[in-house]
Amino acid sequence: MKKFLCLMLAIVVLFPSGVLGQKISDTSKTGNASKKVETKETEEIRNQNIWVPTKNGVQRATYEEALKIESLKAKPLTELTKSYLLGDYKSGKILESYNIDEVRAMASTSKLVAVFVVLDELERGSISKDDIVLIDREAALLGGSSYKLKENDQRTVQELLEASLIVSGNDAITALAKHIAGSQEAFVEMMNDKCKELGLKNASMVNPTGLTNYEIEDYNKMTTREMFLLARELIMKHPEVLEITSKDKIEEPDRNFVEYNTNPSLGIVEGIDGLKTGYTNAAGRCLISTGLQKGEEKKSLDTRLIGITTGSPSDWARYVAANKLMEEGFKKYKYIYIGDPENAITSIKIENAAQDKIDLYEKSQGSILWDGKSEIKREFIFKEDLKPPIDVGETLGSVKYTMNGEEILKLDLINKDRVTQKGILFKIKDMYENIFINIREAA
Template identity: 50%
Template sequence: MKKRLTILVLILILIIPQINLAASKSKQEDNFEVELREGPIRDQNIFVPTKNGVQRATYEEALTIEELEKKSLDQLTSAYLLGDYDTGTILEAKDIDTVRAMASTSKLVSIYLVFDAIKAGKISLEDKVTMDAASAAIKGSNFDAKAGEVYTVKELIEAALVVSANDAINALAIHVAGNVDNFVQMMNEKCQALGLKNAIMINPHGLTKYAGEEEALYNRMSAREMFELARHLIKDYPQILDYTSMACINRPDRDYIGYSTNPALGIIEGVDGLKTGYTNAAGRCMIATGINKNSKSPMRIIGITLGCKNDWARYVAVKKIVEKGFKEYVLEDMADPKKALKEIEIPDGRPQKIGAYPDRAVKIIKRADDKVEVSYKIDENLTYPIKRGQSLGKAIYYKNGKEIQVVDLIAKEEVKEPFLLQKIQILIRNIFRDIKNDKKETQEKEVLEK
């Protein structure tokens, strides 16, 4: 009996830990299932920007957006601007001349200089850049680069524009100019060359520099100047859009994946750039751009929102201003220098009819209900000889009855004097015309006398 009891105790000693282990494992699995169920449930019918890219919204996110969409752009921002890239026309705006902190949107100035250096042949996209310790230590949005790691210029441009990497843009600044101070001087010179008179740059990335307890230094310019900066940059280096339209950077070799900071990318069709920013001094800001493909002529707009209080407010503000630009405005090609606007008669000339061509393209931005008209003012007593490029008159464009543009009309072919035989024919024709006119006048006079 004693022996049997001993065996039973031994069996229990062996079995009980296994039971506890199984129970523990089961409990862990149950907890895992609970954690899964307690994670964000993304089941709403709208897509939103998240730290992991564009996804369906959670119920709470959808409610937040719904409430923010009830607010106006005036309420969501401290300043905003909607403008046309091609013509430079500012369509809608609020407080665009106040000079403000611009946070990481100032990376556009830095990237401008990088592209300038590539164009000048000073550096190339395939140059190898060793990440320095100072750049790697910069806080804020980063590429998680470590000191001593080597990247190409192209990889650092991607990081600076897609994930707003401060370490990447600082390393590029040193590669271009030798040190940060030289690069900042170049930034300020570039701003002045572009006519951005209020712009002040203190670093390549846009982070606030605290000089004391009360003094804060930061990159700054007005919303109007940000608009001009974006226009110049896209015009000079349209390849920037190849970078800013990237949804993410995926580097499996580094176990790194970073998604674009642009909240409108992948959500609003046509959006392909440009740059976000955030500091306490600047609030959440954004310079967005995209092409309205539904316009009669493809129309690139630039929408700027500044001083938003949080990420969702910025997202809604950007969405409002971009969609407003796409829905309410169209760009129409009214005149093309390669196409004659009007045919003009040149009596007795050779030839006797020529086309009147605009000396430049005319594009007009209009709302759907705007009425655009054109009138022509042709120079009086036009006669041969006429030279190529000679002015023939003007085309005047009106929108809703208000004059908005005047374009010169020019000749693109010569009008010469007629040949001798033509001159004789013209002389005979004129003689018979005069005889006919004299006879008609005589008959009319006789009728009056009777």
């Protein structure tokens, strides 16, 4: 027995790996397996029925994100923002608002002013989309949102324009500004001139980016009402801007660059196709959003709304506030058709006309922005002293539509049949009928 034990001890001493190696190896494998399990457990599980923006594009929310979103949805917009506005693009009418006349820091939403200037210059022909812009040191060193450009990189005006809007590149818009005006200072003058041209009396621009300038302790600013005017004018003058802001990302494989659109509503709220986000400590989280709700055939027209939220305390608060504003706006407001030229809307009697009554039709069809609940009333107004004969298509009156006591539409009323004069027999018949009616009433 002693000889056996000595033999085993000698084997262990001489060949330790042979006996213990398998044990050590198993322990190592177990350790790796534990690490794998641990990694899997901490991996984001995106399986909730809520879509959210992520660094990898729009994806389903995690459980924790979904809980956060639901808790924020329970709050009113006044707790999620410092100001908000919902406006109709077509008419320029402000539909819903809160605190919209206080001058506020704009952060990168002010890039819309800079982009307006760039697009004006493109339209004027002073620059071209294919112009090559050399990136200088000043632009390359800018912090904040970035297109990740390096000194001496070269990009076209179009590439820099897209980067300014989609990923809010401070380097991109600065390079454009210097390409157009020679310096940031000269370009800022052009931005302020554009604000004056648009009638934005409270607007003040200090740089193309929207970053706070701590040297002068100032930043780009205007009221929320003016942001609405700016966005509306930009889309009206340069609708091509929406072709850029509706893109979900910029991807450049040659330099391993992939960045998704900063707009937290894009790809989540149906119809959203713009416009610009912003964030600084002074401004909070901001978003100037716009989208198009498609009309229903023979019922409604396409309706574009512009929504603005400012001063949100977090990205999730901005996400909830902006989406809530636009989603509810699309559900509530739409342009509906008013008027039916094909069917008679009313009739009138005309003295000495051969016909007992004259059917009247609306000459054309119009449209009004309806909030889905307000009663639409109509009032007929007929011309006085109408006498036959009357040719087809004459304007014999009008119909006035009102909503909430305000006139919203007025359409001409016309006849589709010629109105002829009564003959002598009709006149005699009417005379005797009037005599008998008078006798009956006198009795």
